[in-house]
Amino acid sequence: MDREKAIGIFDSGVGGLTVLKEIIEVLPEEDTIYLGDTARLPYGTKSPATVLKYALQNARFLLSKDIKLLIVACNTASSTCLPQLQATLSIPIIGVIEPGARAAIARSRNGCIGVIGTETTINSGAYQQALYSLNPNTHCVTQICPLFVPLVEEGWETDEITLLVARRYLTPLREVGIDTLILGCTHYPRLKSAIGEAIAEGVALIDSARETALEIRRIMEKAGGLKSGKVDPQRYYYVTDQPDKFIKIGNRFLPIDPSQVCQIDL
C-alpha cells in the first residue's frame, strides 16, 4: 500500500459523507477523494445488477485517481456487490456491513438484533448473513424503511410526521424485543432522535460509519499504509449531477469547500 496515496470513498449521493466525516476524525491527515453518484441516486430501490454496474463504474473512476484503498460507504452497494468489487479490483475494498454487524454483536446482550435499511439492502440478506456468521445464535429482525431517506432530504428529521413514520416502521421490531438496532443506511443516523423515540428505551443504535472508520485505521496500520507526511490533507469531491444541491445538502453532514467539488460523467 502506497502510503502517500488518497483514500477513495463512494456513495450514491450525500449519505456517505457520514462515513467520510468519521474517517476525517479518525485519520485526520489522510487525503480523501469522495464520489457521489448524484445523477443516478438512489441505489436502494434499484436491482442488485444495476447497483453492481454503477458500483463498478464508481470504483473504476476512483481507481483512475490512484487511491490506496476504497471504501464503499453506501449500504446498498456494500450489501449487494462487495465480493464482486473485491474480485475485480486490486486494492483493499472495505464496505460498511461487516463493521456494523460486528459492533451490533459486541453490543447486544439478548442476541436479538434489528436491522433497518433500503429495500435492496434488506433483500440482499447481507446484514443477516454477517450477523449469523459472527454469532449463529443471533435472532435478527429486519425492516425496510423507504420513507426515511426522502424525510431526511426534505429536512424533516425531527418533525412529528417523521416520528409517526418511524413508529409505523419500528413497532414490529419493538414488539419482538430487540436490544440493538443497526442503522443500515448512511442517512439514518440523522434520524436518531425519531428512531430513538419510536423504539424501546435502552435499545442501542448502531451507526456503521464510526466502526468502518476504526476498521480502516486498523487495516492501514497493519499494511503500513498511514500517510507519513504532515502536509495538510487534500479533500476532493466528484459528483455525477450538478454540484449545487450536493454542496447544499452535504453541508448539513460536514463542511464542503465548493471549489473542491467537480462534476463528472460516468
Next chain:
Amino acid sequence: MDREKAIGIFDSGVGGLTVLKEIIEVLPEEDTIYLGDTARLPYGTKSPATVLKYALQNARFLLSKDIKLLIVACNTASSTCLPQLQATLSIPIIGVIEPGARAAIARSRNGCIGVIGTETTINSGAYQQALYSLNPNTHCVTQICPLFVPLVEEGWETDEITLLVARRYLTPLREVGIDTLILGCTHYPRLKSAIGEAIAEGVALIDSARETALEIRRIMEKAGGLKSGKVDPQRYYYVTDQPDKFIKIGNRFLPIDPSQVCQIDL
C-alpha cells in the same frame, strides 16, 4: 405521419403509465411503446442538464423503434427539455405541461391556480409560463411536494400520514384561495383523495393525463395519422432496470403483460 407506426411514450418510471392508460382509452387501436427509465429514476430531484441528457437518450431509443409521435409523459422532462427535444428530433413531440395548463385555465373561475410538482418541475417555471401565456391575469401559486412520490411508491395513498403530509404542503395554497390545482406529476393523481381532503372543498384537481391524450388525438386526426387497420394493438414496454418491480408497481396503474416487458441499457 405514417399511420401504421406506434406511439412512443417515456417517463422516468411507472408514473407515465397514467398517461398511457388515457391514450389506450382515447385511442384504443393505436400501437404503443412505453419506456420507463427505472435505472435512473427519479428525475424530479435531478438538474435540468441531467434530465435533458436522459430525455435525449430515451427519445433516441424510441425513435429507433420507428414511432410516429413521441409523448414525454414525465412532467419533469416536459418542463425542462421539451423545446430541445423538439429542436433535435424530426417527429411531433408532445409534453404534459401545456395540456394541463390549458385545462386549468378553462376550469378556473377566479384565476387563482395552484401547481404542485417535483423540485425540478416547479423550479423550471414551465407551468407558470404556460399559464401566463394563456392568460396573463392568472395568479399562480406553486408548491414542491418531494414526499408525494415516495408515499405513492410505499402504497400509502390513503394513509393518515399521507393526509398529514398533504395538509402540510397544501395549506399555503388553500390559504391563498386557489380554485384549481394542477397535479403536476404523474404520480399525484393516485393521491387525489388525500389532496382533495387537504385542499378546500370545490377546488378542481387537474390531471394532465386525460388532457394530453385528447390533445394527441386532435393532432393525429389533423395529421391524418390515426391507425387505419382494426388489427389488435401491440403494447411493448422497455425498462432500464430489471422489470419485476416495474411490473409489480405498474400493475397498480394498468394491467401489464410481463411477456411484453424488456430490459434495455441506455
